[in-house]
Amino acid sequence: MTAEIQEPTKVRDKSRLRLLIIARLIIITLFLGVAIFININESKFFVSPTVFKLFYTFIAITYLFSVIYILLLKTVEDLKINIYLQLSVDVLLITLLVYITGSLHSNYSLLYTLVIIYAVIFLGRSGGLIIASAAGICYGLLVDFEFYRIIPPLVITEYDYFLTAGEVFIRILVHLVSFYILAFLASFVVEQEKKTRVLLLEKESEFNQLDVLFRSIVESIDAGVMTINLQGIIKTFNRAAEEITGFMRSEVENRFLSEIFPSILASFSSETIHERFKSRIEIVIKGKNGRNIHAGYSISPLKDKQDKQIGNILIFQDLTEIKQMEENLEKSKRLALIGEMAAGLAHEMRNPLASITGSIELLRQGMKLESTDERLMQIILRGRDQLDNFVRDFLMLARPIPITRELVDLNEIIDEILESSKLTPDWTDKIMINKSLTQNVIAYANKEQMRQSIHNLVMNSIQAMKNGGILSISTKIIKNKNIKNVAEVKVMDTGCGIDDKDLKKVFEPFFTNKEKGTGLGLTIVSRIVDGYNGRMTIESGLNKGTTCTIWLPCDKK
Numbered sequence: 170m171t172a173e174i175q176e177p178t179k180v181r182d183k184s185r186l187r188l189l190i191i192a193r194l195i196i197i198t199l200f201l202g203v204a205i206f207i208n209i210n211e212s213k214f215f216v217s218p219t220v221f222k223l224f225y226t227f228i229a230i231t232y233l234f235s236v237i238y239i240l241l242l243k244t245v246e247d248l249k250i251n252i253y254l255q256l257s258v259d260v261l262l263i264t265l266l267v268y269i270t271g272s273l274h275s276n277y278s279l280l281y282t283l284v285i286i287y288a289v290i291f292l293g294r295s296g297g298l299i300i301a302s303a304a305g306i307c308y309g310l311l312v313d314f315e316f317y318r319i320i321p322p323l324v325i326t327e328y329d330y331f332l333t334a335g336e337v338f339i340r341i342l343v344h345l346v347s348f349y350i351l352a353f354l355a356s357f358v359v360e361q362e363k364k365t366r367v368l369l370l371e372k373e374s375e376f377n378q379l380d381v382l383f384r385s386i387v388e389s390i391d392a393g394v395m396t397i398n399l400q401g402i403i404k405t406f407n408r409a410a411e412e413i414t415g416f417m418r419s420e421v422e423n424r425f426l427s428e429i430f431p432s433i434l435a436s437f438s439s440e441t442i443h444e445r446f447k448s449r450i451e452i453v454i455k456g457k458n459g460r461n462i463h464a465g466y467s468i469s470p471l472k473d474k475q476d477k478q479i480g481n482i483l484i485f486q487d488l489t490e491i492k493q494m495e496e497n498l499e500k501s502k503r504l505a506l507i508g509e510m511a512a513g514l515a516h517e518m519r520n521p522l523a524s525i526t527g528s529i530e531l532l533r534q535g536m537k538l539e540s541t542d543e544r545l546m547q548i549i550l551r552g553r554d555q556l557d558n559f560v561r562d563f564l565m566l567a568r569p570i571p572i573t574r575e576l577v578d579l580n581e582i583i584d585e586i587l588e589s590s591k592l593t594p595d596w597t598d599k600i601m602i603n604k605s606l607t608q609n610v611i612a613y614a615n616k617e618q619m620r621q622s623i624h625n626l627v628m629n630s631i632q633a634m635k636n637g638g639i640l641s642i643s644t645k646i647i648k649n650k651n652i653k654n655v656a657e658v659k660v661m662d663t664g665c666g667i668d669d670k671d672l673k674k675v676f677e678p679f680f681t682n683k684e685k686g687t688g689l690g691l692t693i694v695s696r697i698v699d700g701y702n703g704r705m706t707i708e709s710g711l712n713k714g715t716t717c718t719i720w721l722p723c724d725k726k
Contacts, residue, residue, distance in 0.1 A: 182248055182291060189255070189287060190238050197231045204228065220323055223269045227262060234258050252291045256300050259284045264307040269323060272315045273340060278308060285348055286355050294356035301352040305345035312341055391486075393464075396471055398480040401426045401434065413464070413487045415457030430454050433466070433483070451488065463488040500676060501699070526553055577616045579623075579644055579658060579721075580606045586624050587642070590631060599637020610644040612656040612721040618697045619721075625690040626660040626717050632683065633664025633715060646723065654723040655703075661716045667709040675707060694719070 204224050234255075241251045263284065267275040281304040289297035314320045316337050387394050393410030397403050402425055406418045416429065427434045432454050451465050466485030470478045529549060583606065590596060612619065630640050641661040649655045667675065674680045676695045691707075698705045698719050709715035 182252075183242065185290070186238075186242060186248065186251060186255075190235055190242075193231065193259075194235050197228055197235075200224075201228050220269055223265070223323070227265050227269065231262055234262075249292075256284060256288050256292075256296075257303070260300065260303050260307055263304075264311055267308065268311055268315070268320075272312055272322065273337070278344060281308065281344075281348060282351055285352050289352060289355040289359050293359065294352070297352035297356050298349065301345075301348035305341070305348050308344050309341040312337055393466075393483075393485045393487075395483045395485070396480055397426050397483065399478070403429065404480065410485075413456075413462065413485070414454070415460070420457075461489075463492045497699070500695075503678070529553065574613055574615055576611045577614050577619050579610045579612055579619065579656060580608075582616070582620050582623055583642055583644070583658075586620065586627050590624075590627055593628070593631070595628065595631050597635070597637055600631060600634055601637075601639050603639055603641040605641070605643035607643075607645040610646060610656050610658075611723055612701075613723060614701050614721060622694045622697050622719070623658065623660070625694050626719075629690060629717075630660055630662035630664065630715065633662055633666070635664075638663035638714075647720075649720070656721045656723050657718065658721070659716065659718045661714065663714040666711050666713045666715055667707070668711045672707065672709060 204221070208221060238251060238255055241254070242248075245251060260281070263277065263280045266277045266280070270277050285297055285301050285304060288300035292299075315322050316334070387405075388408045390407070391409050393413045394405070394407040395403060395410055396405045402423060403421050404423070406416070406421050411417055414430075421429050432452055450467065451463065454462050454464050456462050464485045465488045466483055469482045469484075471480040471482050473479050529546075583604075587602060587604075627640070627642070634640070639662070641659075643657075643659045645657050647655050647657050671680075671682065675691050678689055678692045695705055698721065701721055703719060703721040705717070705719045707715065707717050
């Protein structure tokens with residue numbers, strides 16, 4: 170605290186010394202103007218040439234020392250040297266001025282008081298008493314020397330011949346006492362001013378510490394905090410608010426709320442603010458990148474110490490992940506119901522299907538069919554295959570995640586799937602494959618389910634590129650939020666993409682835009698990934714291609 174106070178004190182003293190030098194130069198310049206005026210009108214004032222020479226000498230010395238003071242102020246760090254030099258020289262120069270202007274009868278002895286005052290300002294009570302003593306001694310010696318004719322008087326009046334030694338002593342004593350009284354009074358005022366300044370600096374420091382603490386608290390909390398004034402202009406925006414919305418503080422401060430978050434402004438009124446939003450309001454806002462953010466926020470009035478409202482405080486949180494979790498939970502409930510239905514339905518359908526399939530094959534072998542009948546038989550066989558695939562997908566959806574797991578090399582599975590995909594009817598030579606596989610990408614899962622999941626993603630990409638394109642697939646190991654190794658598999662295509670309105674439905678059972686397909690492929694992949702505590706995302710846009718990413722745990726834990 171002492172160091173914090175001393176530093177501004179030093180700066181303030183340096184500034185005051187500059188002002189003192191400037192003031193001295195202004196005063197001595199006025200004296201120079203007066204001297205020139207008197208010199209021009211010499212016949213009216215009856216001033217001797219010796220007095221003029223000494224007066225001009227006094228002015229020249231003052232100018233010279235002022236230059237020295239300025240140089241010392243720039244070159245010498247210790248301000249006390251400059252202060253004591255100025256005080257000493259000023260006392261001597263004032264003594265010279267008093268001698269030139271009549272000693273006992275000079276009114277310029279009042280200038281001693283100015284030196285004493287700024288001595289107290291710079292050096293305190295002790296410095297003021299020292300300069301008062303020096304001024305009294307110089308004045309007393311000057312008057313005594315002139316009274317006893319040790320030095321010749323420059324201005325002689327008729328009263329000088331009638332003054333006694335006692336009267337001269339009284340005058341010296343009055344000056345000396347007045348100097349000491351002035352030093353005491355000035356020191357009292359200056360000390361009070363210093364105490365007030367120190368107290369003010371301490372309060373200012375405490376206020377700054379509280380301000381830093383307040384800002385640290387606001388910046389450290391995970392909830393977004395935003396304050397707006399009564400005109401709807403954003404005044405503060407904390408770190409969490411930046412992370413949630415994507416906007417930097419500099420981009421939103423001093424801008425209208427209606428420009429940045431119009432949906433927030435439209436969602437509250439004076440009535441809801443008056444109720445202080447006892448229940449949190451949920452709303453969708455647009456982030457910087459255009460991303461929709463599900464936010465829950467509350468509003469409270471911001472008041473000053475007179476309890477007058479000066480604005481509003483908005484505290485909000487990102488609920489996007491919570492909404493996603495709610496959607497996933499709802500999806501899991503639907504899948505659980507479908508799984509139960511699928512398990513029973515698949516078992517009920519598979520046995521009759523096997524009987525029908527066997528009977529058709531026997532009939533086909535024992536019959537010579539004409540072209541029309543052969544075509545009908547092919548339709549039956551295709552229907553059988555579709556029904557068999559449908560039942561198989563149902564069983565895959567209904568089958569629980571296997572307890573038996575192993576460390577699976579995902580790169581090996583991807584290579585097998587890409588080779589086999591080239592033999593499917595959907596493959597075309599216009600499709601280019603771009604692989605970026607990192608070595609040793611291992612997932613702890615069931616090998617068959619991993620093959621089924623990646624195969625579904627690859628086939629979706631191939632089917633989306635009927636006119637050709639680029640199929641990109643990459644793998645790597647990353648760290649998740651819990652600092653655990655996670656295997657990432659990313660499948661990208663440059664196909665037709667998925668419309669925004671359909672993107673939210675792709676994981677729903679039986680949802681498909683394909684002419685052929687059950688709509689269970691992505692549902693099965695999502696269920697398998699969720700079963701391993703993994704995560705899956707799909708990014709797409711109409712005619713912009715699709716990117717599917719899955720993350721799977723690498724560790725047995």
